[in-house]
Amino acid sequence: MGILDRIFGNHWGIHPDDRKRPAADLPLRRLPLPSHLYVPLQQHIGAPARPIVLVGQKVLKGELIAEAQGATSAAIHAPSSGTITAVGEITAPHASGLPVPGITIECDGEDRWIEAADIPDDPAFDPFSLEPAEISRRIGAAGVVGMGGATFPSALKLNIGKKTGITTLIINGGECEPYLSCDDRVMRDFAAEAVDGIRLMLHATGAKEALVGIEDNKPEAIATMQQAAAGFPEIRICPVPARYPMGSEKHLFSALTGKEVPADGRTTDLGVLVHNVGTAAAVHTAIRHGRPLVERIVTLNGGAWRAPGNVVAPIGMLVSDIIAATEFKEQPARLIMGGPMMGTLLPSEFVPVVKGSSGLLALTAEEAADGEAQPCIRCSSCVRACPVGLLPLEMSARIRNEDYAGAVDLGLKDCIACGCCAYVCPSRIPLVQYFGHAKGELAARDRAKLRNDATKRLVAARAERLEREAKEKAEAAARRKAERAKQKAAEAAAAAASADTSGAETTA
Amino acid sequence: MIAAVLSLTLLGIALGLGLGVAAKKFAVEGNPLVDELTALMPGTNCGQCGFPGCSGAATAVVEGRAAPTCCPPGGKALASELAEKLGLSLDLSGMVDEGPKIAYVSEEICIGCCRCIKVCPTDAILGAAKQIHNVIREACTGCAACIDRCPTEAMVMKPVPVTLQHWVWPKPALV
Numbered sequence: 001m002g003i004l005d006r007i008f009g010n011h012w013g014i015h016p017d018d019r020k021r022p023a024a025d026l027p028l029r030r031l032p033l034p035s036h037l038y039v040p041l042q043q044h045i046g047a048p049a050r051p052i053v054l055v056g057q058k059v060l061k062g063e064l065i066a067e068a069q070g071a072t073s074a075a076i077h078a079p080s081s082g083t084i085t086a087v088g089e090i091t092a093p094h095a096s097g098l099p100v101p102g103i104t105i106e107c108d109g110e111d112r113w114i115e116a117a118d119i120p121d122d123p124a125f126d127p128f129s130l131e132p133a134e135i136s137r138r139i140g141a142a143g144v145v146g147m148g149g150a151t152f153p154s155a156l157k158l159n160i161g162k163k164t165g166i167t168t169l170i171i172n173g174g175e176c177e178p179y180l181s182c183d184d185r186v187m188r189d190f191a192a193e194a195v196d197g198i199r200l201m202l203h204a205t206g207a208k209e210a211l212v213g214i215e216d217n218k219p220e221a222i223a224t225m226q227q228a229a230a231g232f233p234e235i236r237i238c239p240v241p242a243r244y245p246m247g248s249e250k251h252l253f254s255a256l257t258g259k260e261v262p263a264d265g266r267t268t269d270l271g272v273l274v275h276n277v278g279t280a281a282a283v284h285t286a287i288r289h290g291r292p293l294v295e296r297i298v299t300l301n302g303g304a305w306r307a308p309g310n311v312v313a314p315i316g317m318l319v320s321d322i323i324a325a326t327e328f329k330e331q332p333a334r335l336i337m338g339g340p341m342m343g344t345l346l347p348s349e350f351v352p353v354v355k356g357s358s359g360l361l362a363l364t365a366e367e368a369a370d371g372e373a374q375p376c377i378r379c380s381s382c383v384r385a386c387p388v389g390l391l392p393l394e395m396s397a398r399i400r401n402e403d404y405a406g407a408v409d410l411g412l413k414d415c416i417a418c419g420c421c422a423y424v425c426p427s428r429i430p431l432v433q434y435f436g437h438a439k440g441e442l443a444a445r446d447r448a449k450l451r452n453d454a455t456k457r458l459v460a461a462r463a464e465r466l467e468r469e470a471k472e473k474a475e476a477a478a479r480r481k482a483e484r485a486k487q488k489a490a491e492a493a494a495a496a497a498s499a500d501t502s503g504a505e506t507t508a
Numbered sequence: 509m510i511a512a513v514l515s516l517t518l519l520g521i522a523l524g525l526g527l528g529v530a531a532k533k534f535a536v537e538g539n540p541l542v543d544e545l546t547a548l549m550p551g552t553n554c555g556q557c558g559f560p561g562c563s564g565a566a567t568a569v570v571e572g573r574a575a576p577t578c579c580p581p582g583g584k585a586l587a588s589e590l591a592e593k594l595g596l597s598l599d600l601s602g603m604v605d606e607g608p609k610i611a612y613v614s615e616e617i618c619i620g621c622c623r624c625i626k627v628c629p630t631d632a633i634l635g636a637a638k639q640i641h642n643v644i645r646e647a648c649t650g651c652a653a654c655i656d657r658c659p660t661e662a663m664v665m666k667p668v669p670v671t672l673q674h675w676v677w678p679k680p681a682l683v
Contacts, residue, residue: 440676447586458630
């Protein structure tokens with residue numbers, strides 16, 4: 001923390017030891033194809049994709065196996081060629097260890113690509129001649145989601161940006177989480193592709209300029225990106241100071257523009273759309289080569305790996321297969337998907353890599369540094385660390401007493417779950433877990449309230465139905481009665497007529 | 509006969525008027541709080557609380573004979589709303605909200621008798637005569653009214669499965 005920051009009170013965030021090297025400096029490796037791939041249908045924010053394949057069906061690499069369902073969803077493609085062996089459930093890479101719907105593919109080992117759709121053989125094909133809406137559509141069809149970990153469907157984000165009229169695109173190359181270097185590798189190895197993806201996104205959104213924010217602890221990435229973007233004045237590479245959580249959309253936005261996003265707002269309200277640099281590379285692959293998102297760069301890091309580094313893994317590859325291919329030096333104390341600050345504690349190693357898996361950390365007991373939580377000493381370290389300016393100690397005290405409304409009043413909804421507070425807490429209080437619990441509990445109550453309202457509507461509908469049926473029944477009965485009466489009258493008239501004639505005959 | 513009809517009609521009109529006037533004049537103000545609470549409740553009159561219907565439960569809650577946590581289908585959300593209306597502080601820890609149950613049909617024993625359909629307060633059961641019935645999960649409130657009606661015990665109450673979307677981080681254990 002600099003002296004100026006101390007004086008002016010700009011002291012959000014923390015400066016953890018980044019531990020990105022040597023893994024970040026090692027060349028990218030490609031993992032051998034496993035025998036089976038387990039592809040979850042929910043790898044994005046929104047509704048799960050709908051499977052469109054049957055068990056026993058042969059699929060090619062890149063073939064659509066599940067289509068987007070509803071407004072917020074993303075398509076899923078086969079990560080390799082082979083046979084569908086199951087459309088069922090897969091353990092989710094999630095702390096709960098609950099199942100998620102998924103498709104299992106037995107790979108044939110050929111890894112044969114499907115014929116790329118939408119791409120004419122013409123080498124002079126210029127994607128910039130396409131309509132912006134068409135670019136968004138193709139990005140959506142390729143199943144591209146935010147690669148920074150939030151996994152929001154990218155096409156939807158571009159469309160929202162188009163609607164709200166954005167002027168600036170911010171490309172997030174911050175990668176502030178310690179240990180991770182997958183975005184670093186994208187910028188070093190695929191700088192030209194990433195820059196092309198950025199230009200395509202500029203075209204799709206109609207934004208005037210793109211700011212690429214890269215933390216200054218990645219000088220190689222800054223150099224390669226500057227070189228790649230040299231011919232394009234609309235793309236500016238902006239080094240930002242290394243500080244966690246610089247990769248948070250709102251914080252990178254503040255660092256680059258000097259403005260602040262309001263509590264309930266988004267950056268799009270201020271005319272700025274934020275995309276990850278990995279997403280830009282995926283957009284390039286989708287538009288230039290017509291190839292969907294079926295693999296990603298995953299950082300293997302942590303003391304327990306024999307060979308840390310970055311690998312290209314197909315979506316759906318089991319963590320256990322990655323371990324088998326690269327091996328542990330020692331049994332890890334903790335296995336995490338994502339970064340150490342915000343990543344997911346894995347319930348087992350039999351979970352697949354998904355579109356949002358930025359890293360696989362195998363931490364030793366020393367690195368995990370587990371410890372018993374102690375009572376809060378009200379040192380307010382967490383208040384200084386909180387990048388959103390909240391009072392974590394006060395919020396957790398309220399949540400401990402189940403006063404969730406009190407926690408919301410203190411700004412629980414603005415918490416970005418970055419983990420700074422828990423990182424600095426000398427008492428090792430699991431503050432983020434408190435906030436996660438409270439957010440889940442509040443969501444559950446909202447759902448219960450909605451359910452209660454729905455029940456009321458159903459009861460009213462039933463009452464109306466019963467009333468209507470009773471009325472219809474009564475009407476039908478009245479109709480039948482009237483008909484019977486009419487029939488009886490007719491019969492009586494007929495009888496009277498015949499009696500009359502017979503009477504007449506007798507008189508005659 | 510005309511005299512009898514006339515006198516009875518007059519009598520009817522006079523007494524009816526009298527009743528109408530009395531109803532207006534001697535109207536007893538229902539506790540408005542009870543009405544408010546009743547409006548908050550699910551309104552299925554399922555009886556799981558042990559009171560005669562939702563208004564009965566609302567009355568009991570207002571009179572202090574029942575805790576705001578008495579409504580299982582309403583869950584914690586309703587309990588906290590009721591407590592807020594009444595200005596009570598509420599201890600929700602005893603309330604198990606994780607275990608709401610809903611009805612399931614054991615398909616191999618359902619004979620398709622339609623009895624459960626008739627008693628379901630939310631029309632959550634789908635079926636026809638001699639067809640296997642099924643429960644619409646989203647519409648079932650878990651009132652268990654159908655359980656006793658089933659002649660073959662094909663209706664069972666099962667806990668709602670926890671899905672990835674509904675999973676909540678457990679509260680950290682106290683220091």
